[in-house]
Amino acid sequence: MVKIRFLSGVEGLIGGNQILLEEGRTRIFLDLGMNYRQWLDFFEFIFSEPRGLSDLRQVGMLPEDEALKVDACFISHAHGDHWRLISALPEKTPVYLGECPYKLLKAWLGTGRGKRGFKEYGHLEFKTFHSGEKIFIGNLKVEPFSVDHSIPGAYGFLVETSSGNLLYTGDFRLHGRYRPPVSLFEEASHRGVTTMICEGTNVGQLVSPHTELDVERQLEGILSRCENLAILDLAASDVDRIKTIQMVAKTSGRFLAATKPILTVLKALEGDEKLRPPRIGVDILPYEDVEAEIQAKPSGFILCTSFYSEREVRELKPPPGSLYLLSSSEPFEEERMIAFQRLQNWLRLFGAPMYHLHSSGHVYPMDLRRIVREIKPKELFPIHTAYPEAMKAFLHDLTKVRIPMRGQSYEALKNSI
Ligand SMILES: [Zn+2]
Numbered sequence: 001m002v003k004i005r006f007l008s009g010v011e012g013l014i015g016g017n018q019i020l021l022e023e024g025r026t027r028i029f030l031d032l033g034m035n036y037r038q039w040l041d042f043f044e045f046i047f048s049e050p051r052g053l054s055d056l057r058q059v060g061m062l063p064e065d066e067a068l069k070v071d072a073c074f075i076s077h078a079h080g081d082h083w084r085l086i087s088a089l090p091e092k093t094p095v096y097l098g099e100c101p102y103k104l105l106k107a108w109l110g111t112g113r114g115k116r117g118f119k120e121y122g123h124l125e126f127k128t129f130h131s132g133e134k135i136f137i138g139n140l141k142v143e144p145f146s147v148d149h150s151i152p153g154a155y156g157f158l159v160e161t162s163s164g165n166l167l168y169t170g171d172f173r174l175h176g177r178y179r180p181p182v183s184l185f186e187e188a189s190h191r192g193v194t195t196m197i198c199e200g201t202n203v204g205q206l207v208s209p210h211t212e213l214d215v216e217r218q219l220e221g222i223l224s225r226c227e228n229l230a231i232l233d234l235a236a237s238d239v240d241r242i243k244t245i246q247m248v249a250k251t252s253g254r255f256l257a258a259t260k261p262i263l264t265v266l267k268a269l270e271g272d273e274k275l276r277p278p279r280i281g282v283d284i285l286p287y288e289d290v291e292a293e294i295q296a297k298p299s300g301f302i303l304c305t306s307f308y309s310e311r312e313v314r315e316l317k318p319p320p321g322s323l324y325l326l327s328s329s330e331p332f333e334e335e336r337m338i339a340f341q342r343l344q345n346w347l348r349l350f351g352a353p354m355y356h357l358h359s360s361g362h363v364y365p366m367d368l369r370r371i372v373r374e375i376k377p378k379e380l381f382p383i384h385t386a387y388p389e390a391m392k393a394f395l396h397d398l399t400k401v402r403i404p405m406r407g408q409s410y411e412a413l414k415n416s417i
């Protein structure tokens with residue numbers, strides 16, 4: 001019988017997923033992420049980072065060493081709340097992930113091998129998989145299937161266990177551009193699922209259910225009325241959004257420029273045949289190279305920034321008729337809110353209007369309900385949600401919803417029941 005333990009990412013936390021599956025002697029992690037809310041409660045980037053893994057363990061963000069001894073760790077996608085703590089895994093632990101997330105991790109981490117610490121990854125054995133591959137780990141069979149999310153190379157997993165099939169959704173949405181060649185959810189409903197571990201970011205809160213196509217159409221309209229510089233802030237790894245902006249830049253006859261964090265992502269994914277990211281120097285220009293040109297002719301450019309950066313606003317001093325567009329989620333952590341406030345103060349100084357235009361990286365509630373209805377799992381564990389109780393009330397007529405508590409071990413229902 002398979003046992004499931006949620007070591008983080010539950011009890012109202014969004015992200016920081018750490019799901020341990022135990023089947024006999026076989027143990028695997030599905031994601032080993034870091035919860036940023038918890039991090040900010042105890043640490044600060046650069047100024048007060050943890051000295052090592054023990055600091056993280058002390059504040060309850062990291063499981064004990066014993067729990068980390070696994071046969072393999074599977075990473076659903078390259079957002080830090082799903083992989084950031086793999087550095088804590090013992091020497092030579094196999095870490096399975098898709099090709100795109102591997103390229104992104106390499107670009108962000110470098111290849112440093114050194115003493116074991118919070119930022120050391122050289123001791124791990126990375127293994128890349130592709131959608132539909134069957135991976136056998138002891139008594140478990142794990143199959144990754146690509147899903148649509150706000151970062152390229154996101155996967156959900158179907159795991160064959162002695163208690164039946166287990167579906168872990170990872171983070172996903174159904175309203176983006178990407179249509180997976182094989183749908184994880186169709187596959188799951190076709191095979192039958194006993195246990196579903198399901199994200200619920202958008203359940204229990206106010207949602208603007210825009211699709212990626214809505215963003216494109218609205219952006220087109222807005223830019224046609226923008227007389228001067230357009231600055232768009234987006235998540236640096238949201239390649240689909242960059243492609244949306246690239247299309248709109250083309251139709252509006254503007255050059256597209258971007259700052260470093262975005263270029264790092266595009267460089268890492270350069271040449272990917274399926275993804276076809278904008279080419280640096282051709283489709284998208286480095287901000288550093290064209291700063292003077294933007295200043296000379298602001299109406300000819302769209303500048304993409306990220307992390308609510310105000311530096312470029314300060315440098316470019318957007319002239320009247322310019323526009324700032326927030327094309328990511330609004331900040332919900334205090335530290336980010338302060339950065340966003342600072343940015344807004346600068347924008348007000350120049351009188352630049354601020355618009356918000358975004359399509360969530362996470363499934364909308366009505367789509368989620370449809371999927372659960374189609375798959376008909378015998379039980380469902382809500383995770384990655386601030387409101388697990390709301391998710392229970394939302395889905396309890398369709399399946400048995402079990403709200404997971406941190407550290408507790410759950411036996412999966414048997415498929416015969
Ligand atoms: Zn997440």
Ligand SMILES: [Zn+2]
Binds near residue numbers: 077079149171361
């Ligand atoms: Zn994510």
